[in-house]
Amino acid sequence: MKRTLLTGNGAAAWGARLARAAYIPAFPITPQTEIIETLSDWIDHGAMPGRLVTLDSEHSMITAAGAAAATGVRVFSATSSQGLLYGMEMLYTVAGWRAPFVLVNVSRGLAAPITLEPDHNDIMAARDCGFLQIHCATCQEVLDAVLIAYRLGESSQVRLPVIVNLDGFYLSFTREPVEIPDPDAAAAFVGDYDAENVRFRASAPTSQAMAVLGGSPYSYFRYETHLAAMQAVQGFEEIAAEFNTLFGRDYPAVEAYRTEDADMAFVMIGCFATKAKAAVDRLREAGWKIGLLRPRLLRPYPAEAIRSLLRGKQGVAVIDQNISMGSGGVLYSELTSALYGRPDMPPVVASFIGGLGGRDISSEEFFEIATILKSAVDSGVTPPPRLLYSEDELKQIEKLQTIAHVERTGGNH
Amino acid sequence: MSEQRFKRLKDIPSTHLFGSGTPACAGCGGLEVIHQLYDILGEKTVFINAAGCMTLLAIYPFTPFRGSWLYTAMASAPAGAQGVRDALDILLEQGRMEKSDDLTTVVLTGDGSAYGMGLSATSGAIERGLDFIYLCYDNEGYGNTGQQYSEATPHGARTSTSTGPRGYPGYKKSIFDIWIAGRPAYAATVIGAEPLDLARKVERATQLKGPKLITALSPCPTGWGFDPQESVEIGELAVKTGIWPLKEYVDGKVVHTKVVRKRLPVEAYLERQTRFAHLFRPSRNEKLLAEIQQRIDSYWKQIETS
Ligand SMILES: Cc1ncc(C[n+]2csc(CCOP(=O)(O)OP(=O)(O)O)c2C)c(N)n1
Ligand code: SF4
Numbered sequence: 001m002k003r004t005l006l007t008g009n010g011a012a013a014w015g016a017r018l019a020r021a022a023y024i025p026a027f028p029i030t031p032q033t034e035i036i037e038t039l040s041d042w043i044d045h046g047a048m049p050g051r052l053v054t055l056d057s058e059h060s061m062i063t064a065a066g067a068a069a070a071t072g073v074r075v076f077s078a079t080s081s082q083g084l085l086y087g088m089e090m091l092y093t094v095a096g097w098r099a100p101f102v103l104v105n106v107s108r109g110l111a112a113p114i115t116l117e118p119d120h121n122d123i124m125a126a127r128d129c130g131f132l133q134i135h136c137a138t139c140q141e142v143l144d145a146v147l148i149a150y151r152l153g154e155s156s157q158v159r160l161p162v163i164v165n166l167d168g169f170y171l172s173f174t175r176e177p178v179e180i181p182d183p184d185a186a187a188a189f190v191g192d193y194d195a196e197n198v199r200f201r202a203s204a205p206t207s208q209a210m211a212v213l214g215g216s217p218y219s220y221f222r223y224e225t226h227l228a229a230m231q232a233v234q235g236f237e238e239i240a241a242e243f244n245t246l247f248g249r250d251y252p253a254v255e256a257y258r259t260e261d262a263d264m265a266f267v268m269i270g271c272f273a274t275k276a277k278a279a280v281d282r283l284r285e286a287g288w289k290i291g292l293l294r295p296r297l298l299r300p301y302p303a304e305a306i307r308s309l310l311r312g313k314q315g316v317a318v319i320d321q322n323i324s325m326g327s328g329g330v331l332y333s334e335l336t337s338a339l340y341g342r343p344d345m346p347p348v349v350a351s352f353i354g355g356l357g358g359r360d361i362s363s364e365e366f367f368e369i370a371t372i373l374k375s376a377v378d379s380g381v382t383p384p385p386r387l388l389y390s391e392d393e394l395k396q397i398e399k400l401q402t403i404a405h406v407e408r409t410g411g412n413h
Numbered sequence: 414m415s416e417q418r419f420k421r422l423k424d425i426p427s428t429h430l431f432g433s434g435t436p437a438c439a440g441c442g443g444l445e446v447i448h449q450l451y452d453i454l455g456e457k458t459v460f461i462n463a464a465g466c467m468t469l470l471a472i473y474p475f476t477p478f479r480g481s482w483l484y485t486a487m488a489s490a491p492a493g494a495q496g497v498r499d500a501l502d503i504l505l506e507q508g509r510m511e512k513s514d515d516l517t518t519v520v521l522t523g524d525g526s527a528y529g530m531g532l533s534a535t536s537g538a539i540e541r542g543l544d545f546i547y548l549c550y551d552n553e554g555y556g557n558t559g560q561q562y563s564e565a566t567p568h569g570a571r572t573s574t575s576t577g578p579r580g581y582p583g584y585k586k587s588i589f590d591i592w593i594a595g596r597p598a599y600a601a602t603v604i605g606a607e608p609l610d611l612a613r614k615v616e617r618a619t620q621l622k623g624p625k626l627i628t629a630l631s632p633c634p635t636g637w638g639f640d641p642q643e644s645v646e647i648g649e650l651a652v653k654t655g656i657w658p659l660k661e662y663v664d665g666k667v668v669h670t671k672v673v674r675k676r677l678p679v680e681a682y683l684e685r686q687t688r689f690a691h692l693f694r695p696s697r698n699e700k701l702l703a704e705i706q707q708r709i710d711s712y713w714k715q716i717e718t719s
Pocket of ligand 1: 464465466467486487488522523524525526527552554555556557558563
């Protein structure tokens with residue numbers, strides 16, 4: 001085992017290398033390019049066996065990835081934002097092929113307006129496609145999640161592609177100390193990819209992804225995929241436990257931070273949860289009984305684990321870094337539907353939306369969220385959803401709008 | 414290049430590999446081509462299909478193919494072929510697959526995909542030198558969705574989205590020219606009505622490594638409006654009128670494999686299809702007919718003088 005400084009992108013590339021991915025279809029997009037460049041460099045200089053092919057788009061990239069996985073080689077790929085959306089048709093398609101491979105998504109906001117900075121609307125758009133989703137908060141977790149993802153996706157009860165998600169810039173370009181597992185130990189953990197009976201061979205002709213006639217076979221195959229994804233909750237726990245035994249790092253499907261004796265909890269995914277943890281520590285110092293839940297696994301949704309961790313709590317604040325336009329935070333509605341109608345569940349679940357397009361969530365804001373939550377718990381009234389946006393920011397925008405107006409009209413009103 | 418297997422019609426295989434009883438329309442010119450091509454390629458193939466009429470050839474759990482099949486989507490069949498081909502190569506390199514288990518990678522798409530939505534994926538595959546055969550059956554419209562205009566629709570044809578008196582106002586583009594601009598290993602136009610020419614070209618394609626186009630004009634009784642039993646005859650007329658030139662691109666040169674000495678007037682082809690009926694009834698559209706004829710004539714004039 002080797003300890004070194006790696007960016008989140010570097011850690012993702014190491015994950016692919018240690019998993020011995022043999023095929024890497026690629027297409028550039030910020031902020032994931034470093035992953036592909038790193039792999040390309042290793043392959044070009046003989047440090048890693050494998051073939052990297054730059055496709056003409058993410059739509060083609062995902063198609064090639066699924067097709068190669070269906071033919072029997074281990075595939076790795078990476079994208080972000082618009083790239084994930086451009087490949088969306090094929091995300092649904094290759095998941096339906098039950099072609100397991102790992103796709104790293106480096107989360108970034110979506111146009112319009114165009115931005116390079118992160119939030120989670122890209123990955124939320126891929127929520128229902130059949131890819132499993134593992135969300136990371138540290139560079140170490142990124143590397144380890146890639147290894148776990150191969151084991152999980154390729155396991156015979158699951159056989160589905162997996163997205164490993166990390167936040168653009170905050171994690172993709174932050175250097176952290178990362179332990180690189182011993183290559184032999186990592187290889188032994190991941191194992192060989194066995195495409196079973198689905199690969200294309202002259203001696204064993206196969207038809208994949210055929211048309212179906214009527215809703216009955218269609219429903220059958222769709223339910224099968226759903227059931228396979230549901231299986232992956234337990235599969236993940238088992239594989240993560242084995243990982244822990246071998247490498248000494250524990251990755252439950254839902255990370256619980258100081259929740260045991262807590263009355264209230266933040267719920268977040270991604271690396272901003274690290275800031276929330278720091279806020280929890282400070283709130284605790286100030287006498288608050290608060291903790292944090294961070295689902296690592298988002299598909300399948302670890303509802304049971306979340307329920308058991310939240311049982312008996314008085315209030316929860318869900319902080320979404322996405323907006324489902326016309327509805328609100330996606331994690332919020334997922335959580336409330338998991339809690340609804342169950343005994344002992346927190347009576348107050350409050351929604352906060354922030355961190356969009358890389359906008360920071362300050363530690364004062366975590367305090368404010370806790371304060372709002374506390375008064376909601378006391379009054380028993382769930383507060384309306386709240387966008388984390390300050391008066392100051394609004395003033396800044398108004399200033400920009402004034403400049404834009406002056407620019408457009410040449411100062412003539 | 415090795416000796417050609419096909420000198421006479423009798424040399425063409427009489428074992429028909431492709432199963433019968435598919436849901437394709439009676440008289441489908443696309444299916445006719447698949448039948449012929451499959452006999453020459455043999456069973457060691459994997460067809461990578463884009464959305465279109467032929468997607469319905471393989472309906473769970475039945476398939477008329479004896480080899481393998483992968484349906485992708487409308488825009489990305491060549492990328493699917495890239496993934497399969499690369500994976501097969503990797504498996505061969507790693508010694509995880511017998512050479513005898515290797516497959517010919519064949520993309521199967523209609524013109525809508527080939528000329529339009531799938532063009533970026535195709536262009537990428539050509540540029541990367543992918544070793545595959547690309548079969549485009551060109552029925553000059555989006556057949557599967559009811560013969561709307563596609564980028565392969567000929568000038569003046571009625572489609573379900575060009576129903577006015579002038580028919581489709583644009584001009585059919587040349588997928589052959591687009592391909593050869595990318596310097597592929599091979600490109601050819603074929604038609605089911607000329608099986609010997611088709612067999613020779615498919616054979617040649619199998620002998621070359623790299624991107625290879627086989628594009629087939631595919632008379633479509635449903636979309637073009639003619640009796641299914643006339644399908645072969647309509648195809649012959651497309652060649653005899655000079656509307657569908659039979660040609661190939663090999664070693665950097667384009668060669669016409671059939672030059673009709675006395676071309677029939679285009680009307681002989683047009684008047685047999687209801688998609689061109691408005692050119693003849695209620696009155697003849699002399700201007701449009703002359704324009705269509707003139708474009709064909711000038712194409713051949715250029716060939717004959719070069
Ligand atoms: C992204 C997308 N848009 C639209 C369709 C609907 N669609 C299915 S087949 C088809 C027509 C394809 O035309 P062509 O490639 O010419 O093949 P043909 O139907 O003529 O066989 C269309 C538009 C689709 N499957 N995917
Ligand atoms: S619509 Fe035309 S191309 Fe499609 S199956 Fe029918 S005849 Fe063939």
